[in-house]
């Protein structure tokens with residue numbers, strides 16, 4: 001500390017661009033970098049920048065780090081290097097970066113309805129735009145230089161500072177440059193007993209995976225459907241005072257929009273067989289409830305079976321009054337999972353139950369359960385998986401771990417007592 | 423089922439916290455009361471922990487599945503974090519604030535002890551859910567309080583004489599809040615990796631959370647190096663909280679948020 005003093009006023013005579021540089025110079029530089037990015041963006045047709053993958057990005061990181069180190073070791077007392085690791089430079093970098101993040105947060109990204117203006121300024125694809133990448137470069141230069149200043153020579157009291165600043169530097173650098181090597185591929189599996197080792201990228205390229213999968217069983221567990229009164233003319237729920245719609249369960253008694261409703265029977269997988277509603281394992285069966293509805297003010301009663309319907313069956317409902325129908329909603333998924341065999345090579349295989357939130361890793365790939373045929377819902381025979389490969393993950397996680405330690409340090413130590421007062 | 427005894431455990435927890443907090447406040451006059459206060463607070467945390475443990479044993483699974491169960495963890499962790507913050511920083515009012523938040527969850531469980539499972543989309547059914555949300559609740563509470571201090575500071579600055587202590591306390595709150603904001607952001611990233619395959623996708627909510635984080639970062643750095651520029655920092659601190667609120671409430675209205683996983687319909 002004490003190398004740069006953001007607090008001291010520039011000597012009265014100091015003109016812009018006389019050292020030491022302060023906020024004016026810093027912000028001018030940051031904005032110029034952003035504008036330069038926009039110009040390059042426009043000149044290159046508004047396509048953004050393509051980050052190079054391994055090994056080029058590794059070289060870039062090493063060269064970048066080496067240059068920063070060289071500057072620190074060789075020129076640490078030169079005013080320009082002092083400036084780049086100073087608070088004004090840092091503030092300008094964080095602020096302009098924040099402005100771009102703000103735009104990224106406001107403007108729909110990579111959407112279909114884009115304009116020439118948004119494309120040529122890079123605003124339609126901020127995170128791959130030249131300005132964003134250049135500003136990040138400026139940000140990381142400042143951050144890297146201030147980290148070096150506190151790291152060499154090393155002092156124990158700087159540990160918290162280093163965990164935060166180095167952690168962020170590493171995380172952003174590895175996540176940013178590493179994004180080129182991230183592969184997210186879709187694997188579609190059918191319950192057809194066949195094996196599959198083909199995955200497809202978002203732009204339709206096919207990849208052969210180093211493992212083979214076979215789907216044994218795909219299963220959806222659903223919540224019970226809800227009871228609802230719907231106005232078929234406006235197609236809106238009539239909720240009355242209810243905050244949420246009740247789940248249909250056996251013996252439920254509830255009030256909904258002026259009706260007292262009782263569920264006498266509930267079947268989670270039912271079908272009409274010979275005119276009788278009964279449980280059935282047949283493909284396409286749907287939830288069904290036998291309900292009594294009594295109008296609280298008039299005393300009118302209606303009763304009968306209502307069903308959610310499925311891709312194969314029409315839903316059934318009760319007409320309560322006029323355009324108000326009592327229906328069972330479509331059940332929502334609670335959990336879905338695939339039972340798979342993963343063949344790693346000709347000798348070894350694993351049987352895996354793949355669920356949302358519980359990925360499975362094999363040969364550097366992480367496999368996720370992501371979806372299914374929602375039209376068919378419970379009866380989907382298609383399971384959609386995602387295979388993710390991110391060789392930079394360990395580096396990013398190292399950075400994140402460092403940041404987490406830094407956060408704990410920040411919480412525990414709080415603000416250093418020896419603040420700069422002028 | 424064990425929920426039958428929940429009101430009892432909740433009541434004992436609350437009593438311990440009320441006693442503990444009162445003792446701590448009274449210990450200004452009689453310092454012997456302080457250790458007693460700590461014991462009471464810890465017994466309160468112990469009581470609710472015991473309930474969670476018994477519930478866990480009886481259910482044979484971590485009680486994290488139903489909304490009622492998650493609220494238990496909210497209450498438990500809030501009390502824990504609040505207590506640790508108090509021990510470290512000595513802010514007595516943190517106890518009251520945190521007890522207030524924890525009570526909301528406990529009372530909700532008392533009034534609506536639905537132990538049945540509400541619909542929670544599969545990606546949300548994760549052990550990361552509770553820590554992620556808790557840490558954010560706490561961060562927002564601390565940053566919210568730093569905002570209150572900034573407003574108070576502005577009042578003092580313009581109409582009375584400004585004691586630097588106000589900003590110093592606010593700064594500590596910002597540091598505590600910011601530390602938890604960082605954790606919330608990173609827990610979110612780790613969770614996203616488990617649930618969606620990647621730790622960061624610039625989803626609008628992620629973007630706005632990151633933005634909030636950046637503006638507090640600017641505050642921390644300017645504040646540290648321009649310690650005497652009180653007026654600037656008071657105004658800054660009172661404004662950046664608006665960014666936080668925008669991120670919290672405004673997100674559903676953003677044109678970019680149409681496809682966000684963080685914007686849920688009201689059932």
Ligand code: HEM
Pocket residue numbers: 001002003004085086087089090091093094139140142143146161164165168403406410416639642643646
């Ligand atoms: C995880 C995020 C960050 C945290 C928690 C953090 C925290 C801090 C703190 C507490 C200080 C005061 C010095 C000290 O603790 O000894 C500081 C100083 C500083 N920070 Fe950060 N910071 C973060 C990110 C950044 C970024 C992104 C930049 C630049 C782009 C930056 C640049 C600086 C600079 C230049 C100093 C002054 C150091 C000196 O002059 O010795 N920081 N930071």
